[in-house]
Amino acid sequence: MALKDELTRELLEIKAVQINANDYFTWTSGIKSPIYCDNRLTMSYPAVRKKIVTAFAEKIAAMEEKPDIIAGCATAGIPHAAWLAEKLDLPMVYVRSKPKGHGKGNQIEGKISRGQKVLVIEDLISTGGSSIESAKALQAEGADVLAVFAIFTYGLKKATDQFAAEAITFDTITNFDALIEALVEDGKLTTTNKSELLEWRNSL
Numbered sequence: 208m209a210l211k212d213e214l215t216r217e218l219l220e221i222k223a224v225q226i227n228a229n230d231y232f233t234w235t236s237g238i239k240s241p242i243y244c245d246n247r248l249t250m251s252y253p254a255v256r257k258k259i260v261t262a263f264a265e266k267i268a269a270m271e272e273k274p275d276i277i278a279g280c281a282t283a284g285i286p287h288a289a290w291l292a293e294k295l296d297l298p299m300v301y302v303r304s305k306p307k308g309h310g311k312g313n314q315i316e317g318k319i320s321r322g323q324k325v326l327v328i329e330d331l332i333s334t335g336g337s338s339i340e341s342a343k344a345l346q347a348e349g350a351d352v353l354a355v356f357a358i359f360t361y362g363l364k365k366a367t368d369q370f371a372a373e374a375i376t377f378d379t380i381t382n383f384d385a386l387i388e389a390l391v392e393d394g395k396l397t398t399t400n401k402s403e404l405l406e407w408r409n410s411l
């Protein structure tokens with residue numbers, strides 16, 4: 208089984224994905240959603256988190272330009288960025304959603320120098336707003352952001368449009384469509400549920 212399919216299935220097995228058709232979740236963007244994917248749970252499963260790092264490392268191996276440094280998006284991107292940086296023996300930083308209100312007032316923690324090639328690691332992309340903000344904070348420090356990688360994307364048009372508008376490349380290990388297919392295969396979603404969820408996603 209391809210790593211993408213293995214990880215899609217494992218997200219379901221560890222119950223990272225919850226569907227509540229009657230009591231919607233609120234996303235960080237304010238969007239109300241019948242589905243929530245809690246990739247933070249992957250931290251608690253060494254075999255799953257190792258596969259995530261392997262999948263990111265495979266994507267890096269296919270990149271023409273290699274990163275000098277790995278940047279994690281606070282907070283859920285940080286552990287995976289750390290494990291990836293460790294595997295590749297690369298330096299790491301993390302990026303806060305906003306500058307710290309005390310201490311040194313940093314938004315980026317760790318050392319970053321102008322011209323360094325950075326790969327941004329995020330756990331999940333909904334609208335893309337959080338990871339794009341992290342990438343822009345790095346660019347403001349003179350970093351060359353090669354790409355944003357995440358475990359999962361909902362595949363929202365808004366995310367594709369926002370990344371394109373900022374000329375930032377992004378890629379993910381798995382996505383909403385693969386997740387929905389796996390749920391249908393497992394008999395956990397009817398084809399009607401599937402159509403409703405895809406329609407909801409496409410309407411955002």
Ligand SMILES: O=P(O)(O)OC[C@H]1O[C@H](OP(=O)(O)OP(=O)(O)O)[C@H](O)[C@@H]1O
Binds near residue numbers: 284338
């Ligand atoms: O693509 P977006 O619309 O920005 O949404 C995705 C972001 O939302 C979640 O973070 P959250 O704000 O819940 O914070 P956390 O990472 O600290 O848990 C997730 O971890 C992403 O960072």
Ligand SMILES: O=C(O)c1cc(=O)[nH]c(=O)[nH]1
Binds near residue numbers: 235333
């Ligand atoms: O957009 C979000 O805030 C969001 C969606 C989701 O499914 N999981 C998550 O951790 N955040």
